[in-house]
Amino acid sequence: MADEKPKKKLPVATDAPKGKAAKTKVGGWAAFTDGGAAPNWVIAARIVMVLAFAATIPTVLNFEHGNRLVWTICIAILPFFWMAFGYHLWRRICPLAVMGQIGRLFGKPGTRKMSDWMNKHYLLVQLGLMVFALSLRLIGTNGSALWLALFLAVVTIAAIVTSFVYAGKTWCNFLCPVGLVEKIHTEPAGDGASRASGDLTSQCAPCVACKKHCPDIDLEQGYWKEATDRARRIAYFAWPGIVVAFYTYYFLVSPQGWDYYFDGTWTRDGAHALEPGFTFLPQIPVLVAAPLTLVAFGIASFALFHVIESAILARKLGAEIAAKKPVDLSVEDKEAITSRVRHHMLAFCGLVAFNAFYLFAGQPSLQRLQDWVVTAWSVLVVFASTAMFVRRFARREDQYVHEKFGQKILKKWEWGEAPPSDDLKDIYLLHTERTKQREARLRAYKETLREMVADGTVTRGELVILDSLRAQLGIADKDHQKIIGELSSEDRRLFDPAYQGSVESRLASEQYRKDLERIVVEAARAGASPSTQTLEQLRSERGVSEEDEAAHLKEILAPGGPIAALYDAELAAINRLVVAAEATHDPATAMLVPTTPTSLAG
Numbered sequence: 001m002a003d004e005k006p007k008k009k010l011p012v013a014t015d016a017p018k019g020k021a022a023k024t025k026v027g028g029w030a031a032f033t034d035g036g037a038a039p040n041w042v043i044a045a046r047i048v049m050v051l052a053f054a055a056t057i058p059t060v061l062n063f064e065h066g067n068r069l070v071w072t073i074c075i076a077i078l079p080f081f082w083m084a085f086g087y088h089l090w091r092r093i094c095p096l097a098v099m100g101q102i103g104r105l106f107g108k109p110g111t112r113k114m115s116d117w118m119n120k121h122y123l124l125v126q127l128g129l130m131v132f133a134l135s136l137r138l139i140g141t142n143g144s145a146l147w148l149a150l151f152l153a154v155v156t157i158a159a160i161v162t163s164f165v166y167a168g169k170t171w172c173n174f175l176c177p178v179g180l181v182e183k184i185h186t187e188p189a190g191d192g193a194s195r196a197s198g199d200l201t202s203q204c205a206p207c208v209a210c211k212k213h214c215p216d217i218d219l220e221q222g223y224w225k226e227a228t229d230r231a232r233r234i235a236y237f238a239w240p241g242i243v244v245a246f247y248t249y250y251f252l253v254s255p256q257g258w259d260y261y262f263d264g265t266w267t268r269d270g271a272h273a274l275e276p277g278f279t280f281l282p283q284i285p286v287l288v289a290a291p292l293t294l295v296a297f298g299i300a301s302f303a304l305f306h307v308i309e310s311a312i313l314a315r316k317l318g319a320e321i322a323a324k325k326p327v328d329l330s331v332e333d334k335e336a337i338t339s340r341v342r343h344h345m346l347a348f349c350g351l352v353a354f355n356a357f358y359l360f361a362g363q364p365s366l367q368r369l370q371d372w373v374v375t376a377w378s379v380l381v382v383f384a385s386t387a388m389f390v391r392r393f394a395r396r397e398d399q400y401v402h403e404k405f406g407q408k409i410l411k412k413w414e415w416g417e418a419p420p421s422d423d424l425k426d427i428y429l430l431h432t433e434r435t436k437q438r439e440a441r442l443r444a445y446k447e448t449l450r451e452m453v454a455d456g457t458v459t460r461g462e463l464v465i466l467d468s469l470r471a472q473l474g475i476a477d478k479d480h481q482k483i484i485g486e487l488s489s490e491d492r493r494l495f496d497p498a499y500q501g502s503v504e505s506r507l508a509s510e511q512y513r514k515d516l517e518r519i520v521v522e523a524a525r526a527g528a529s530p531s532t533q534t535l536e537q538l539r540s541e542r543g544v545s546e547e548d549e550a551a552h553l554k555e556i557l558a559p560g561g562p563i564a565a566l567y568d569a570e571l572a573a574i575n576r577l578v579v580a581a582e583a584t585h586d587p588a589t590a591m592l593v594p595t596t597p598t599s600l601a602g
Contacts, residue, residue, distance in 0.1 A: 027104060027105055027106055027107030027108075028105060028106075028107065031101065031104040031105045031107075032046070032098075032105060034204075034205050035205040037205060038092070042092050042093065045092075045093045046092065046093045046098060049093045049094065049095045049098075050095045050098050052095070053095035053096070054095075056070065056152060057149045057152055057153065060145045060148050060149050060152075061145050061146070061149050065267070066145055066148075067142065067143060067144075067145060067148055067267045067268065068264055068267040068268075068364065068365065070148065071137075071142065071267060072264065072267070072361075072362050072363075072364045072365040073362065073365055075361075076361040076362035076365075077362070078090075078178075079181065079185050079354060079357060079358075079361075080358070080381065080384070082181075082182055082185050082186050083185050083186065083354070083384060083385070083388055084384065086186065087182055087183075087186040087187075087202075087215065087219050088201055088202040088216070088219070089202075090182065091172065091182075091202035091216055092202045094172075096155070096156070096159050096171070096172075096176060096178075097169070097171075097172050097202075099156050099159035099160050099163070099171075100159040100160075100162060100163050100169060100170070100171030100172055100176070101163055101169070101204075102159075102160045102163045102164070103160075103163035103164040103165075104163065104204075108164060109163065109164075109167060109168075109208075109541065110162070110163060110164050110165040110166040110167050110170070111167050111208075111540055111541060111543055112165055112166050112167060113166065113167055113170070113209075113210055113543060114166065114170060114174050114210070114211070118174055119211065119212060120229070120231065121231045122173070122174045122231070123180055123183075123229075123231045123232055123234075123235040124231045124234060124235060125174065125175070126174075126175070126176070126177050126179055126180040126235070127177075127180055127234075127235045127238065127239070129175070129177040130177035130178075130180060130181070130242075131242065131291065131294050131295065131298070132177075132291075133151075133177050134242070134246050134290075134294055135290045135291040135294060136151060137246075138246070138249055138253075138286065138290035139271065139272070139273045139286055139287060139290055140270075140271030140272070140273060142266050142267060142269070143266055143267055143268055143269035143270050143271065143272075144270050144271040147271050158171075158175070159171045159175075159176070162175060166210070167208040167210045167543060168204050168207070168208045168209070168210030168211070169204060169210060169211070169214075169216060170210050170211075172216075173210065173211045173214070173215070173216075174211070180235060180239070181239075183215070183219075183223075184236060184239055184349070184350045184353060185350055185353075185354055185388075186219065187219060187220070187223040187346075187350075187392075188219070188220045188223035188224060188227075188343075188392060188395055188400070201216060201217055201218070202216040203216045203217045203504075203507070204216070205511075206508070206511040206512070206515070206542070207504055207507040207508045207511060208508055208541075208542055208543055209504040209505045209507070209508035209543070210504075211504065212456075212504065212505075213225045213226060213456065213504075214504040217504055217507065220400050221400070221404075221455075221456070221457055224397045224400060225456065227339060227342055227343055227346065228338070228339055228342055232346070233342065233346075234302060236345075236346045236349045236350070237301060237302040237305040237306060237309075237345070237349060238298035238299070238301050238302045239298075239301070239349060239353050240301050240305075240349055240352040240353040240356055241297040241298045241299075241300055241301020241302070241304075242294050242297060242298045242301065243353050243356045243357050244297055244301070244356050245293050245294045245296070245297030245298065246294065247261065247356075247359070247360040248293070248297070249289075249290060249293045249294075250266060252278050252279065252280075252289075252293065253276075253277060253278065253279065253286065253289070253290075254279065255279055261360065261363075261364070262363055262364060262367060263364065263367075264364035264365070267364070272286050273285065273286055273287040274286070274287060277289020277290065277292075305345060305348075305349060308345070309341060309342070309345045312341050312344075312345075313337070313338060313341045316337050316340075316341060317329070317334065317337060320333065320337060339397075340396075343395075344393055347389055347392040347393045348389070348393075350389070350392070351385055351386070351388075351389040354381075354385045355381070355382065355385055358378075358381045358385075362377075401452075401457060401458060404452065404457055405448060405452065408448045408451055408452065409444050409445065409448045409473075441473065441474070441475070442475065442479060442483065445470075445473065445475055445480075445483065446483045446486065446487065449483060449484075449487065450487055450491070451506075453487075454506050455506055508542060508543075509548075511542075512538070512542045512544055512548075512552070513552050513555075513556075515538060515542075516535075516538060516549070516552050516553070516556065517556050517562055519534055519535070519538065520553070520556055520557075520562070520563065521562050521563070521566065524563055524566055525566070535549065
């Protein structure tokens with residue numbers, strides 16, 4: 001009978017710690033497969049790349065042409081791969097990216113985050129590390145199998161150690177020198193599939209907000225938000241010169257001139273740190289001459305592109321001022337012109353660096369093939385890089401914002417259309433339906449604005465970018481202002497000038513909230529409360545403060561929240577049991593009610 005069933009303890013949500021800490025970490029195979037979200041072909045490619053990378057050191061040490069294979073084929077093909085197949089695909093299958101996630105794979109991810117200074121200057125750090133790595137190539141890793149093997153081992157260990165100390169993709173976003181080159185050759189257009197669907201990304205699961213404007217979540221947003229940064233300008237302007245310097249040094253260091261590079265002699269030349277660094281100045285050793293050449297050419301490259309940019313900017317501003325006389329240019333107009341010129345210069349630097357690289361990269365191996373193969377490859381490189389440049393050059397930030405707005409509002413908009421009619425009843429129904437559609441449209445617009453400001457895609461001052469879209473959607477200015485007022489009252493920080501929204505912070509907060517809710521609800525179903533150890537563990541993993549945890553718990557435990565819903569469900573079940581129990585003692589209804597407690601509970 002129902003009254004003989006053991007009493008079930010109602011869920012509670014106290015602060016008393018009970019039970020063992022529930023596991024909140026996603027490690028092992030789940031982490032390797034992005035929590036099961038990665039497609040099978042990505043998982044297979046990731047496995048192949050990791051195995052190939054693991055075989056690199058044995059190959060270099062035991063294969064006669066190991067260095068040549070690494071430098072003239074494997075490394076040489078990477079920039080073309082990034083440009084052709086996109087930033088996110090490489091970030092998903094890069095073996096060093098996997099090494100940078102070893103902490104997560106073992107269930108012990110790091111929790112520290114880089115400083116604000118590093119967030120602002122990370123491109124310069126990556127540029128410095130790249131200059132160091134290129135100097136090592138010219139000094140020893142080019143021609144010495146031992147030096148190359150040691151270099152690869154050190155880089156791998158550095159990525160692994162980083163994964164146990166720092167959160168998320170800190171290695172990829174801040175420390176890997178290749179990260180700078182990836183961006184130079186892929187920003188801002190990114191992957192066509194990414195822009196079309198918004199699904200192809202390389203973000204962590206769960207996101208821990210290790211970097212603001214995370215490129216793994218939205219590469220293009222990060223580009224536009226950082227396009228005018230001083231660090232980006234220095235790194236991009238200097239890079240073409242560093243590329244030219246790297247290959248020019250082969251000519252400067254050897255009496256053979258260009259033949260020294262193109263015949264591949266350097267891949268078996270061993271280390272020569274203390275040998276003469278220049279044919280015209282043998283007193284300077286390679287140890288000094290190599291980095292000196294890279295830095296000197298980098299400075300010259302920056303100076304050249306700086307002069308070009310200044311000349312173009314002066315001409316653009318002069319033309320705009322002449323066109324608007326006697327009205328002066330506003331600060332916003334000047335900033336817009338400056339940003340546009342900067343974007344064009346960054347794209348041009350990428351084009352120059354890419355073609356300068358492929359004038360030399362891979363040539364020692366290509367020279368062994370037939371002439372038509374070499375010619376075909378050269379034509380392909382020029383054609384592909386030019387097509388990419390044209391697409392990047394024409395890209396505008398307002399295009400990106402419009403596309404992002406469209407993607408977001410489509411997910412929220414309940415579309416519908418009713419045919420015209422002469423019937424008064426149908427007209428009334430049509431009016432009602434259109435009113436509902438208008439309300440749904442305004443709701444979708446409001447939530448889309450909230451999300452775009454929270455993600456840092458636009459600020460309140462940049463909402464003018466959406467004017468044309470708002471007009472196309474039929475949203476009046478008074479409705480827009482009303483929505484802005486509602487958003488300001490609901491969440492004042494959104495339009496606070498000091499507020500800096502970011503998509504990764506929002507994602508990290510949402511994912512933390514989901515996991516916290518799951519833990520609290522599971523404990524409540526068991527008639528207990530989550531242990532302090534469990535909450536501390538989750539808070540530590542996600543880098544969440546106690547204040548944020550308390551705010552999320554308040555929402556979860558509030559009326560209308562999941563715990564309240566659980567109470568309501570329990571009370572409803574009790575009421576059904578009471579009604580069923582009373583019915584079993586009523587002769588008039590006894591034949592209509594099941595008699596087993598199990599069926600009653602169902």
